[in-house]
Amino acid sequence: MPRFPDHGEDRGAANGFSRSEDDRGSSRRGLNGRRDGNNDYDSFSDADYDRLMEYPDDVDYYSLLGLSRTPPPSDVDIRSAYRSLTLSFHPDKQPAHLREAAKQQFEKIREAYETLIDPKKRTVYDLLGAEGVRREWSAGGAMGKGGAAEQQQVGVKALGPEEFRRWFLDTMKARERKVLDSLVQSKGSISLGVDATSMISADEEEDYVYIQLPTLRPSSYAIGYSFRTPLPSFKELLGRVDEETENENEESENDNDPSKQAIQSEVTFSASVGGKLQNPMREAKFVYPDGTEEVKRVAMPLIMIAQNVSLGASINHGFRNVASTKGLFGKLPFSFLEGADASVTGLILPFPTVEAVVAKAISPFPGTKPLIFTFRTGFFRSIFQSLPVIGLQVTRELDAGRTIYCSWSSGSLNWPAFIQELLSPIVDLSVRLDDVLSRPTQMSKVEIGYISAPRKSTTAEEEEEDDEDDDDMPVTRKREVGAAESWQLQVDASPQGGGLSVVYGRNLFSHKGDEKLRSEWSTEGYHPISQDHAARPVRLEIQSTVGIDLSPGWHISGTRQVSDFTRMGLGVGVQGNKGLVMSVSWNRLGQKIRLPIAVCPLPLVSAEIAALAVILPWATYCGVEFGVIRPRERKRRRLALAKRQRQLEKQIAKRRAESQQAVDLMSEQVLRRQAREEENGGLVITKAEYGYYPPRDKKKNTGESKVIDVTIPVAALVDHGQLIIPREVVKFQIIGFYDPAPLRPKKLKIWYRFGGKEHLVEASDSEGITCPMRSHLI
Structure with missing residues (x-):
């Protein structure tokens, strides 16, 4: 019968590692081999920080059962793995002194199996992990009491695996939406000019400029608010689609094709008011007690002059599946609206106005990038007074992120004289004098x-591909990505x-830009947004304008994200006749507050004052x-x-004890199975080690080795003369294993005998193992 060393036996002594060193090492060295201290923590890279903070605490169910995620294990594989572990860990098969430990291990195995x-x-579980399963099957979850599953007309329990996956993803997307x-459905803005x-x-005689403590006076205001709500569909007007029995056959295909999914129409109500x-x-005449009188000019209470008032609503609709619509709207020219917004x-x-906009992407040639045509028409006066304002914009994307556009607007046009004269007996098409000044005239314009x-920023699916090519990415490109x-x-x-x-805009003070909010759920799966621990950048924007009379204008602003959804900013620039203006802004989820402060009249603005207005706030912020x-x-x-390292150090001691318990429980069963393998000339594990082996380069101080004996746990994986550890299995979460060196690269070394010959194989955490193989012969 083969002899197996005790699980607690130190396998690192030959490499200069002892059990006492392992126990005491955490007090002198961090989990990554660095000595503890503030300087060492500061030397942690962002990748090290992320790996430490995201180190898994939960057990991987696939690794616990020794199964691979890809390809997905069959029910037969899962039951076979469960039965094999049951033989070693069922409480009824253990002596009294091990029954409590067996019960704890068996509960984990049973939960993984179920x-x-x-x-x-x-x-x-594949999407959200063990915590997600418990949450979604509890009260309020998708599958729990009062959840989305109970609200379905067709029972969710009757759905197949693929149908359930689509239903669950749709449910999670709806919940996220x-x-x-609830966060961004309404938008509000407040602006208070000071x-x-x-x-x-300035002293014009001595040519001096004086800076003194100002008197702050509110000068202008602007308040705006808008909210959106779904608009009910009108199938009676647009024609009905195919009957439900026909739709059921195409439902699965449409669910996976975003272009075919219906877009909910929305109506947005908005109102704003602004002025001085x-x-x-x-x-006022003042009479004093001595009988004298004095006339003075006194300030009356503050009044608000509303110069700009607006109140209205807009309806947005995306035309999808127009071709499948029956009736008039399913034929030309209405079918041309397919894919249009x-x-x-x-x-x-301030006066009745109606404006309509239609945008559609059209590819002039197959395989080329489309041109986006945006046509708009607005009625700012009665149709009996002037022609509608017509506008057209053509946009084309050159490549990723680069776009050119050209737009034209007709402006306000009167009806031609001959048409006015022709229809004069019926209707008067001339502009009324009382409307000339009450409604502004739209000027024609061209923009290029x-x-x-x-x-x-890359999505979750692209991150893996980007990681593989990250080393080959030019340094200049990395800087461009970070500078944004x-x-x-x-x-x-x-x-x-x-x-x-x-x-012009770019990021400063950080090599990473702020990641824009995106949906974590898609038709493909769940892609959580990784938490970025890098320093937050400052977004700098410089705007410069030159008029046709060569009159310059400029504005410099900087904004910074101060919390998850909040940004604050400061800007300096020349704004028309207001002079030099400094503005402070706050923005959170569509709610905006802006304080423009006029600090210098326009006649006194000079290069020195402008430079001072830019340099002082910039130096203060730095x-x-x-x-x-x-x-x-x-x-x-x-x-x-430091807190996370202390947690992991405690976790190592706990996992070591659990691992020792598992080895004690499975030893007897494993020894019997290995004895049968020995008798039949099969696969016999003679020794197995798992842990961190320092590189042979003696020039670098990479710390001592940290290795544990895993002979019994590896031998427990032998089945019918074969040992298979898939690449996807997290090795330190196999029953009987634990991680002796978190965040360090580890190897699994296995010495085994097959057919009377000795073999040796080793693999890293990212490699799988299959035994026996001729290439393993010593």
Whole structure:
């Protein structure tokens, strides 16, 4: 009978490692081999930090049963693995002193088996893990009491695995959409202009500029609010689609094709008011006790002058599956609307207005990028007074993130004279004099522009491919991705004038940009957004404009994300006749607050004052960023790393004890099976080690080896003369294993005898093992 060393026996002594060193090492060295201390924590890279914080705490059910995720194990494989483990861990098969430990191990095995043998639970487990299964089958979950499954007309229990997966993904997308709608369904904005121009004054005689403490006065305001809500569909007007019995056959195909899914029409209600804030002055006579009188100008209560008022609503609709619609709308020319998006906006205030917009992508040649045509028409006056304003915009994407566009607008046009004269006996088509000033005239204009947007952040499916090519990515490209540079160039011309505007933006103080919010659920699966622990960048934008008369204008702004959904910013620039304006902004999920502060009248604006207005806030922010924010962030990071390391060190001791219990429970059964293999000349595991082996390069101090004996657990995996450990199996979560060196690269070495000959095989955590093989002969 083969002899197996005790699981607690130290296998690292030959490599300069002892049990006492393992026990004491955590007090002197971190889990990654560095000595503990603030300087070492600061040297952690973002990748090390992410790996440490995301180190798995839960047991992987597939690894626990020794199964591979891909290809998915069959029910026969799951039952076979469960029966094999039951022989070793069932409490009824253990002596009294091991029965409690066997009960704990068996409960884990049974929970893993019940989850994986149930197709629905396995689907949810593959997406959300064990915690997701418990959550979705509890009260309020999708499969629990009061959940979405109880609200279905057709029982979810009757769905097959693929049908259930589609249903569950749709349910999760709907739940996510509901949460997002509750956050961003309404939008509001508040702007309060402040007049602080008294801060800077000039002495024209001595040519001096004086800076003094200003008197702050509110000068303008603007308030806006909008909310959107679903619009009921009108199938009676658009024609009915095929009967439900016919739709059921195509339902699965349409669910997987986003282009064929119906888009819910929405209506958005909006209202805004803005104008000036003034303190009117009035002369008042003051009578003093001595009988003297004095006339003074005094300020009256603040009044709000509403110069800009709007109230209206817009309806948005996407045309999908038009070809399958019966009736008039399923034929030309209405079928041409397939894939188009349309919106209709109506305003009641300040005067009745209706505008319609239709956008559709058309590929002029097969295999080429489409041109997006956007046609708009607006009725700003009665059709009996002037022609509608017509506009057309053509947009084409050159490549990823780079777009050119050209737009034209007709402006307000009167009816031609001959038509007015022709229809004069019937209707008067001339413009009424009382409407000339009450409604502004729309000027015709032409715009040509180029947009270079920042490189989009990768999705969860693309991250794996990007990781493989990350080493080959040029350094310049990596910098471009982190800087997120953007350009926008526009030239416009109209009868009133024209101009050139250039906008440039990029990220500062960080090699990673802010990741835009995206959906975590798709028709393919669940792709959670990874938490970014890098320093948050500052988004710098510089805008410059030049009019047709060469009059310049500029604006510099910087914004920074201060929390998950909140951004704050500061801007400086020249805004028309307001002079030099500094603006402070706050933005959270569509709610905006903006405070533009006029600090210098336009006649006094000079290069020196403008430079001072830019440099002072910038220097102040840099001092706060690198003197307060970054040190606090490093301290928070050090504390989080130290706390996480302490948790993992406690976890190692706990897992070591659980592993020893598992080995004690399975030893007798494994020894009998290995004895039978020995008698039949089969596969006999003579020794197995798992852990961290330092590289042979002595120039680098990579720490001592940390290796544990896993002979019994590996021998338990031998089945009918074969040992197969799939590549996807997390080795340190196999029953009887534990991780002796978290975050370090580990190897599994197996010495075995087959056919009377000795063999040796070793594999890293990312490699699988299949025994016996001739290539393993020693």
